[in-house]
Amino acid sequence: EYQIETATDALFTVPADSGWITVTNHTFMGLADGATHHYRVRARQTVPTSVESAWSVVVFSTQDATAPQITSRSGTTTHTSYAIAGSASDFSGIASLTVNGIAAVSTNGFATWTSPPFTLDTGDNVFTIIASDNAQSPANTTTITRTITLSPSTQGDGIPDAWKAAHGIDPNSNSFINGALGDIDHDGMCNLLEYLFDTDPQTPQAPPCVCSITINPADSQPYLTVSYPRRIGALDLIDVIEVSPDLTDPSWTAAPSGHEEVSVTPNPGGITETVTIRIKPALTAPGNTARFARVRVTAQ
Numbered sequence: 001e002y003q004i005e006t007a008t009d010a011l012f013t014v015p016a017d018s019g020w021i022t023v024t025n026h027t028f029m030g031l032a033d034g035a036t037h038h039y040r041v042r043a044r045q046t047v048p049t050s051v052e053s054a055w056s057v058v059v060f061s062t063q064d065a066t067a068p069q070i071t072s073r074s075g076t077t078t079h080t081s082y083a084i085a086g087s088a089s090d091f092s093g094i095a096s097l098t099v100n101g102i103a104a105v106s107t108n109g110f111a112t113w114t115s116p117p118f119t120l121d122t123g124d125n126v127f128t129i130i131a132s133d134n135a136q137s138p139a140n141t142t143t144i145t146r147t148i149t150l151s152p153s154t155q156g157d158g159i160p161d162a163w164k165a166a167h168g169i170d171p172n173s174n175s176f177i178n179g180a181l182g183d184i185d186h187d188g189m190c191n192l193l194e195y196l197f198d199t200d201p202q203t204p205q206a207p208p209c210v211c212s213i214t215i216n217p218a219d220s221q222p223y224l225t226v227s228y229p230r231r232i233g234a235l236d237l238i239d240v241i242e243v244s245p246d247l248t249d250p251s252w253t254a255a256p257s258g259h260e261e262v263s264v265t266p267n268p269g270g271i272t273e274t275v276t277i278r279i280k281p282a283l284t285a286p287g288n289t290a291r292f293a294r295v296r297v298t299a300q
Contacts, residue, residue: 004041006031010058012038020044033065034091064092064135067142072129074146075233077120078153078160082235084115084146090133097131120150148235155179158236158299159195167194168202180299196237196297197229198272209295213283221282224291225262229272236299241277244292254296 004026005015018026031037038060044052072086084099087110094110096103099118106113110131118125125148132139151160154171157180161171169191170178177184180192187204194201197208209228216223230239240254262276279291 031063036062067140068131075235076149077235081117083117088131092134095134224279226293227276238298
């Protein structure tokens with residue numbers, strides 16, 4: 001006969017056991033996910049005399065019943081070739097990740113990953129992303145889908161032709177006024193910013209950026225805070241906050257240590273989301289006599 005014990009510590013302080021059984025395997029139910037469980041076994045015979053062995057060498061395994069987490073963006077691009085990117089994580093690590101059946105590439109265990117480029121058709125392109133972890137018999141698997149919409153840009157400036165045409169900008173013209181840096185309504189926001197903010201490039205208006213002084217609950221200090229609308233899923237655009245102490249060109253910097261994201265909140269209508277950024281250091285920091293901030297957008 002055999003007796004098998006399991007416990008969450010190698011000393012078997014609070015073990016669970018199989019009782020004495022005559023088969024050489026036993027299934028323990030209800031093991032805690034993410035915990036390491038230790039196992040040992042001993043044998044005995046009762047005929048012709050009772051003899052009981054010592055406990056075996058202890059072995060252990062870590063339970064992983066949780067499927068991987070995958071992060072990747074849906075959105076709109078003006079590029080006909082696009083590589084899907086994202087991140088993935090799991091307690092036991094990611095064993096594989098594919099996009100439409102093709103293996104993604106990663107150098108850090110899929111903490112970040114990128115697929116080979118896919119050729120897109122105009123309109124919606126649906127991609128299936130599958131990640132499997134290192135759990136055994138069988139692995140845990142997560143499947144998600146993401147949609148990449150190709151909206152062509154004749155000028156290749158990051159702004160879709162359809163948006164330009166809808167706002168009175170000639171998508172077939174390469175003149176400066178019709179380009180990404182053009183400013184038809186002379187309100188100080190170029191077409192690329194108008195597209196990011198979802199504002200009308202034909203109607204002069206103040207930039208929709210709001211600056212305020214707010215208290216950071218983490219340290220109870222006042223900080224300059226900037227909020228602005230950002231087009232959701234604009235995959236070709238990179239928006240950053242630049243800060244300066246004196247408004248001179250050499251002093252503007254987008255260093256990550258100079259600000260932190262407070263929140264991202266979807267706006268009614270589903271076109272934009274409001275991004276709120278906290279500018280560091282606190283306004284009470286020594287030598288922090290003035291802080292200026294601006295939004296810069298780059299098309300890639």
